[in-house]
Amino acid sequence: MQYSPESLDAFLQAVETGSFSAAARKLKKSQSTISTAIANLEADLGIALFDRQSRQPVLTPQGQRVLPYVQSIIAASERLDEVSVRLAGNIEPRLSFVLSDLWQTSHHESILKRFSERFPDIEFECLIAEDEDVIDLIQTGRAHVGVLRVQERYPVDVTVARLQVGAQMAIYIHKQHELASLQWVEMEKLHTFRQLCLKTYKDPTRNMGGGPVWSSPSLLMLLEMAEQGFGWGILPRWLVEQFGHGVLQELPVAGWPQHIDVDVMWSNKEPPGAAGRWIIDRLREQQA
Template sequence: MPNLETLQVFATAASCGSFSATARRLGKSQSTISACIANLEIDLGVTLFDRQSKFPTLTRAGRHLLAQAEQVLMANDRLLRTAAGLQAGHEPRLSIAMSDTWQPDRLEAVEQHFARQYPEIELECLIAECEDLIRLVDSGRAHLGFVERQAAYPVGMVSQPLPTPNEMALYLAQSHPLAQSGIQSSAQLATIRALRLSTIHGDRPGPSGGHCWSAPSYLMLLEMTQAGLGWAELPCWLVRRYGAGLVPLPLPGWPRQVTVEAIWSRERPLGPAGTWLLSAILQAATPASPE
């Protein structure tokens, strides 16, 4: 019967794309990884990886069994989180990394309950976006994160979507001449400086001749937009709360829906306080059923 460590090696190898990369990620030798995969193939009676090319690729059976393995690992992760919530001890400090695409009133709704439940825990809230936020969680700097859904996450990271999406829209200062005359097409936006999100650890935008400015925070972009420096895509809740003087641009496809996901590392499971907070936020974010 395959054990959890073997299944983790299998899932990591499928994600990393090579046994050598898997070895580096898990801190093991490449021969250990190869032997682990070979033994798993013997136990299951199927070939999981095609080794004919330079890099091993999943076989048809491997792709099917990978989904099953990930379900087992997720079930184990849920088991560990539930067990952690039942333990008497708790973590002395809980760090949460939040994206401004996530409306913070969902955290505010449970903070008073959290303070009563865990009065001695130090709670730290960090603001970051996309790659920066993911790196905080992946490195262990933050225990739990809330980020706009990404196409892919690092190996070992668990994600769970929040049930209520948020909205993003395009905004321009009301005092801007084009806002007063009215923008009717995306082509008109091309004549105005774009203010874009650019994270510290993400890919840097190419040269734009000054036609595109960037910042790693939506709040900074909001302030730049208020100053009339250009247009920006911003979270609607942020504009409602802090964006005096901004107007939305009524272009096709906007506003757009944004799914926010809670993320944490399987290698560093949430403790009792983190588990409680995540459950409370998910419950607070769930729309009430109509009576």
């Protein structure tokens, strides 16, 4: 039996967003179209996928069993799209690449040099963003390929792959701050001082602790705040070593420094062309 790709997409988006109306907005379709698509899939399968008696649709036990199979079908379709793009060799006229400041510059500089030689005529744009902002740029089509720290969960309309090269994050403060003279710093004491906290545009509510906070969506801006002595912050080691001007000190805190895994991401609804695939492949080939 063949199943409509539109019905499978509608089902996955309804699960991801938690409602038919939210799935409709995500797919830019009417709610009735989404409801019909899911009803057609239920008719084809001969089972009810959602319990519609509650305010929001809830997966039935049968729906929960079906979900991983639908995810596998969609994933296989995405892999087929990737193969076709690589075989066809269609080069997009423009490529936008967004990456996080936590990832060391040297990791992508060599790739961009080779990219400029291989695709000399393409229009290229490089953006800087973090976490949810990277995801948003990919989902909205503003960027085609993104590099970001590993997230707990991803939307169903993006594809991610783990990179072999990660990042080291540590807690830093100005050398003249009173905490800089301590041999050990408890997290409870740390939170009595101002934290320089990363807050993305898409998730401005995040906060590591309960103390006073200054925030920015840019790790580089947080670094500059720390250099001015405005507080402590969690920063990439490479960023401090390369741009910290020697005025910051890494604090000895339990559990720190931390290794951060990094993913490369792209849209599976509007996947990148040959140039974007080339960058993705080179990123995945890199070793620490």
